[in-house]
Amino acid sequence: MERIQDCGVYRLSDDLAIVQTVDFFTPIVDDPYLFGQIAAANSLSDVYAVGGKPLTVMNIVCFPSQSMDIDILRQVLLGGLAKVCEAGAVLVGGHSVDDRELKYGLAVTGLIHPQKVLRKETARPADKLILTKPLGTGIISTAIKAGVATEEATTRAVASMVTLNRVSSEVMQEIGASACTDVTGFGLLGHAAEMIENTDRGIIIRAGAVPVLPGAEDLAAMGMVPGGLYRNRDFRSAMVEFAPGLSQFRQDILFDPQTSGGLLIAVAPEKAKGMLSALHASGVKEAAIVGEIVKSPAGKIVVEP
């Protein structure tokens, strides 16, 4: 069985393939325009993770037409469209159904050269791992729901979630990566695990080097921890070894489920600093080298301070 990748890839000719992906979900912020932007950026992310270029998109909408003002839907769709335009893609249609709760997202079709598809599991020993966005959107989204997120935490989390992974993907392709995935619902360690599961390689993550959104630590201490974080931790605990003395937050945040999270890029060690500088220079300011691929222990993630 073929390993599951971030996108479906279908080769049309020797030098052209289409990549396809779909994602949609319920609102995680109150502002409908921002929710539209976040959902669209999140849907487009899988195409960027494999190194593709989004071509066309279709809206997927569930809407409670009896109980919600249609203007809310208009704002959601406008927010999404703004991100579709920013991606250089074209909205060609969509479909809506009546539902009790608003849901929105995109089905995305992109283009890619069949030989240039970036996979999850092709990282090589000594490769560095670059993460392009800070973690914490799951905890902060939970706190937003509870009404206790600070303005700074909310603003920074939203700014991160509406940011397309387009620039990161372009820089990554220009410099050359050996593997890539995007960090979403399974958290950093869950997605990192997919890069080495059933391979002869392992990963070292340096917890202190992982960028984290401001406020996430205080909110986690208040119990604003999404259920997905605990499920991610329980699912992957057998693969992960934490160094003794690592704080509970530093362990937890690595499992925080992300919405519209960053790319996790494996890059040859001699190119890593150059890629990081290029990311920073292109405006991906919070990108950081968070770990590396190792030969041993194979199939494990060791988290160091």
Added chain:
Amino acid sequence: MTEVITVDARGLSCPQPAMMTRQALQKLGKGTVEVLVDSPTAKENVTRLAKNAGWTVTVEDSPDGSARIVLRK
């Protein structure tokens, strides 16, 4: 005799159980708070919140997956 507050957060999903517990802890200041939950997430979040606020936590698990969490300060 110290006052005991019971927070029944059964059937509620996160972040509500943690928020209800937080309000009870703030209202009481010190004493005993009993929290009833029926999900692993609520159990962990209530425990985390209370420990970080300086309360001692005792968890009594039931076979049906629910739990009674006693918080003391």
